[in-house]
Amino acid sequence: MMGVRVHRRDGERVRRLLAELGLLDTGRKIRREGEFLIFPVKGPIEGFEIVETEFEPAERRAHSxxxxxxxxxxxxxxxxxxxxxxxxxxxxxxxxxxxxxxxxxxxxxxxxxxxxxxxxxxxxxxxxxxxxxxxxxxxxxxxTETLHRENGIRLRLDVSRVYFSPRLATERMRIFRKSRPGEVVFDMFAGVGPYSILLAKKAELVFACDINPWAVRYLEENVRLNRTNNVVPILGDVRKVAGRVEADRVVMNLPKFADRFLREAMLSVRNGGIVHYYGFGPEEDLFSEHEGKIKAVAGELGFGVEILERRKVRPYAPRQFNIAVDFRVLK
Ligand SMILES: C[S@@+](CC[C@H](N)C(=O)[O-])C[C@H]1O[C@@H](n2cnc3c(N)ncnc32)[C@H](O)[C@@H]1O
The missing domain is CATH 3.30.300.110 (Met-10+ protein-like domains)
Incomplete structure (x- = not known):
């Protein structure tokens, strides 16, 4: 079989060149001979020493x-x-x-x-x-306990005791990019802290609430792990906390039931502040029902709302999507 023989010091440069030219035979292993390497090639190439030799087949690693x-x-x-x-x-x-x-x-x-x-x-x-x-x-x-890395933060968690989805990493980064330095953030359903700890990098203060004691235990550990000093973990029902904070930004990551907590969210945001609301919606009409509820609750409280953005976050079930609505509250 045909090979290209080069000195080891030129190995990487020649390997790249052969690969770019489509001449490298990736089904065969490169041979080592003292100071020299012999690359298996599919055909001759000018300017190199061509040799005839045997090559072992390369072990192909499965990708899936x-x-x-x-x-x-x-x-x-x-x-x-x-x-x-x-x-x-x-x-x-x-x-x-x-x-x-x-x-x-x-x-x-x-x-x-x-x-x-x-x-x-x-x-x-x-x-x-x-x-x-x-x-x-x-x-x-x-x-079931592990250490997960996402968006430059580390999160320890037990997958059997707390909610966590790695599929929301992009969505969390999106919110982080929208956030402004010096904000007060209220993460109403914080879990182990993937939003709170990320947002804390820009915020002045983050109130992070969850009703699951395991989630708050890991949240506290993750606050330490990431050397975050501006997250306030709160264990308990968010209904008891709501209205006692005045946030610039509220995150409502409880898509199944967020609509039941709209009143709490609106009472916790300052005039002009932003709420990130999540829900599930059918493909044919993703947002109407949620926006209807948002406007109804604002109306009951005598507030105005301005819808800033609507998005599909990810597929949730057949013909159902996890959606997000960002809105501003005007008091
Ligand atoms: C969908 S998870 C989101 C967790 C986290 N934000 C994340 O992205 O991984 C919703 C969280 O809300 C918490 N939760 C549900 N009802 C609550 C309530 N009434 N008050 C506070 N937290 C609540 C649950 O324990 C759960 O951790």
Whole structure:
């Protein structure tokens, strides 16, 4: 087989050149011979020493667990193409028919994604006041606590005890970009602090409330972990806190029930302040119902509202989206 022989010191430059020209045979391993490297090539190239030699086949690394998983062929089309990764824990949503192959699926994920140490399947929907879901252990360590990195902050959390979605990282960054230095922020449903700790980088003060004691325990730990000194964790029902703070910006990340807390949000924001409201909406009419509720509550309180932005955040269920509405409150 044909190879290009170069001195080791030129290796990286030549490898790049061959790759750019489409001449490098990536199915074969590069050979080492003392001070020299021999690159497997698909054809001759002028200006280099060409040699005839043998190359071992390159081991191709699988990119997806679906390439290595052992499940009956007819079930392969059901394998999800993606899963959530929180720290070193993978959480996958398996259709009913694949649950019995959970162990094989979990092991395939561990094999292909070396940084993952534990794999769980979603055992149901996010439910209850704390918005947590049941998890079924599939493979790897039986551990549910992890350290997740997002948007330059570190978050310790237990995936079985608190709500956390890595899919909201972009949305959190969007809010961070909109926030202004020196603001007072009220994170009404703070969880382990992904909004609060990020926003605290610009804000003067962040009030971060959650009713789940585990969430607030991790929130406090994350405040320390990120050396944040302007987040005030509050354990309890946000109804008891609302109206006692006067914020420039209020975050309402409780899409399932946020509409029930609009009064609290509006009472907690100063004149001209902004509320980031989240909800779920059907594809055919994402925002009307939510905007109707926003305007109705403002009307009852004698306030005005100005809708600033409406967005689809992410798909939530078939034909349903997690949506966001940003609005200004005029008192
Ligand atoms: C969807 S999670 C969002 C958590 C966090 N903002 C995040 O992005 O990961 C909603 C959170 O609201 C909390 N929660 C629900 N009802 C509440 C209430 N009445 N008062 C305070 N927190 C509440 C839940 O415990 C949960 O942690």
């Amino acid at each position: 667990y679906r390439e290595v998983v052992e499940v009956p062929e007819e079930l392969k089309p059901l394998l999800p193409s993606s899963f959530d990764v929180i720290g070193d824990i993978a959480i996958i949503e398996l259709p009913e028919g694949l649950m019995e192959y959970g162990k094989a699926i979990g092991e395939a994920i561990l094999k292909v994604h070396r940084h993952i140490r534990a794999v769980f399947a979603k055992g149901g929907k996010v439910s209850g006041e704390y918005r947590v879901r049941e998890l079924v252990h599939l493979a790897g360590e039986e551990r």
